[in-house]
Amino acid sequence: MTKASLGKTILLVDEDKDSNPAIPEALKNAGYFVKSVFTPEDAVKYTFGNDDVNLILMNSGMDGAEAARVILASKTLPVIFIASGIDNQTMDKIRGITRYGIYIRNSGDTLLLASVETAFELFEADGKRCKNRSRITDYQKSEKIINARLRLVEYSLNHSLDEVLQKTLDEVTDISESHIGFYHFVGDDEKTLHLQGWSTRTMKEFCNAAGKGSHYGVDQAGVWGDAVRERRPVIHNDYASLPNRKGLPEGHAPVTRELVVPIFRNNKIVAILGVGNKHSDYTENDIHIVSFFADVAWEIAEKKRSDEALAEREKNYRLIFDTANEAIIL
Missing domain, CATH: 3.30.450.40 (GAF domain)
Structure with a gap:
């Protein structure tokens, strides 16, 4: 467990339940609490029904991008998008959405954890730890x-x-x-x-x-x-x-x-x-x-x-x- 992960909860949103089981395992081993949901709709419902989410790892598909926009319209949270690769289509979907990085699938635990820690550091440096609305x-x-x-x-x-x-x-x-x-x-x-x-x-x-x-x-x-x-x-x-x-x-x-x-x-x-x-x-x-x-x-x-x-x-x-x-x- 690292100082960065202490007490923090990550919402993992990935429609393919079996796409990469190593992601939640790596996050848990690093000391993060992980809540997994499998649809963007469930991500929206969970985020607005719970106050324990500190970061979102979101599938970069069109529905995932739309869900991120809905959440960020009222919540102030760091979002990292999960993508199979970086191309124009992926960038079109997430362009204009406040994000703290893109994690490429199967890039390994080291890059995953570095991406998450960097996102938290940037989020805190930006001074965006404000209280959410009711x-x-x-x-x-x-x-x-x-x-x-x-x-x-x-x-x-x-x-x-x-x-x-x-x-x-x-x-x-x-x-x-x-x-x-x-x-x-x-x-x-x-x-x-x-x-x-x-x-x-x-x-x-x-x-x-x-x-x-x-x-x-x-x-x-x-x-x-x-x-x-x-x-x-x-x-x-x-x-x-x-x-x-x-x-x-x-x-x-x-x-x-x-x-x-x-x-x-x-x-x-x-x-x-x-x-x-x-x-x-x-x-x-x-x-x-x-x-x-x-x-x-x-x-x-x-x-x-x-x-x-x-x-x-x-x-x-x-x-x-x-x-x-x-x-x-x-």
Whole structure:
């Protein structure tokens, strides 16, 4: 037992129960208490139902990344992701999530323990040992985020892409206590923006500016475009004081503060989601919440666009088939 491990509990989240039994064994031999769960959903439930977790070892799959975002939206904990290797797909999943390292499977006990000890040291050095909010409030927020995701998936089955994205913005602005929300697709060259939509409240109460469906260059975007230019989430909590901000178009919502996150796929930015005008400052927890919904929106958008493209192809094939039959009859 080491001083670093004394009295500390690690939550091990790995969907494959037999993937590497050496991990919990090595941690226990080093003096850590280990609690094992096998689904991301169980990880969320356990974390919000217990106060004994000091670090999370999380499978780096898409569901694991989403669970980490939900937990970190309300809890302050070090997270280490477990991966089979480091590639663009893995990095896309966990990009933007506060993490304290990646452990590659089967790298050995020495590297595993070194990763855990380093994570604890960094966590303490960052001064993030703050008291968590009340357990009831945290769990309610977690439930709200998960239920919102389920609603969006169900809503997407019978609504258009534009309607789904607007619904997503409505959900994320509600949970992040923001008054405005917007979503842009980013061109393959990462230099062009395509305004896809606003939240319902933004359109009704705040913004009469034209622009939906328009294209323009990233270099023309205001400071919110820094999310693309700097390839990271950006927070501006005092928008009016920013020296390099650009003027807003006529009819645009006034902005007091904003948070914008990029969405990555294959190491490229494919979209951005932004919220604004929260009454209080945006924080790192808000980044996790908005990033979670940004990823959900992209996954649904990709599915919708794929389905719509397939339906269009089937329509064209049917037209060709019907035309050919008519020609044969004639």
